[in-house]
Amino acid sequence: MEDLIGHNGVAQAELLSFIERIERLEEEKKGIADDIKDVYAEVKGHGFDAKTLRRVVALRRIEAEERKNQESLLELYMSAIGMI
Amino acid sequence: MEDLIGHNGVAQAELLSFIERIERLEEEKKGIADDIKDVYAEVKGHGFDAKTLRRVVALRRIEAEERKNQESLLELYMSAIGMI
Amino acid sequence: MEDLIGHNGVAQAELLSFIERIERLEEEKKGIADDIKDVYAEVKGHGFDAKTLRRVVALRRIEAEERKNQESLLELYMSAIGMI
Amino acid sequence: MEDLIGHNGVAQAELLSFIERIERLEEEKKGIADDIKDVYAEVKGHGFDAKTLRRVVALRRIEAEERKNQESLLELYMSAIGMI
């Protein structure tokens, strides 16, 4: 781990610099996450069901083929135990 | 996936057995969760602030977990950046 | 908050007793949660897809009517945006 | 839920617009998450232990948050049970 031992200052500065870069990025990321939350709140304010909308967004993420696989597997299990 | 395809009954029974074991365990778990809720209600009835007590319990849990961790490398880094 | 102020010992003992009861219950709860995890591991070892099985268990929890509601709402949204 | 029923187009457009806003934000968020990952890779390339650095960053975040909390009541309880 370089010459961190001894606190020679170089590695310290390097580490701190990395940490600060990361923290800045995490702040940005949190900002966007908050924006997303705001949109869902707005969605709700327009009378839509946010939970369902989340599912829609999630489903759009998985491509159609994969979704079909998942659903048919689910149905297979459900059918196997007599749920459907 | 075994011989689930075809619904031959063996895998079906196996699946259902797993499901029922899980559901039984989840019921037990819910029972205990309810017990915990009852204790907090009792706490409140004795004039204590339940919310704060929750924080105390959470803190004690975190501390107990942390105690298990070796912290030396972490401290080295923290020391390197002047956090401790 | 009773006579906690002053550390008169009575409230202290009471508090600690509550905390320990809660902690014991939480330990039990955690034990059962671990058991559930073990069952899912076993499920996997038998060649089943644990993730799908989790969905089955979750679906059994919501009663049929509620499930139908959720699914039809989802389909309505998906249809509205041309997903299906 | 407004006039979604009937697919009159207005609610459809609204829904789609919300979805697209969310998806755009999620893309941005993912971009930043990737940037963070890149920094950790760079960290590693400089001979530091990324996992430990993650813990440092997490600790700094927690401490920053905690600083915002008033802790008096909590400390009262902790003192009452001999934690501090």
Added chain:
DNA sequence: CGCTTAATATAGCCAC
């Protein structure tokens, strides 16, 4: 009962 925190479940990542 809505709205904010805490618990849980899922997913992604990294090391082996």
Added chain:
DNA sequence: GTGGCTATATTAAGCG
């Protein structure tokens, strides 16, 4: 490629 660990997303609980 599997298993543990971290981070995120979802769900549930508690509070006003």
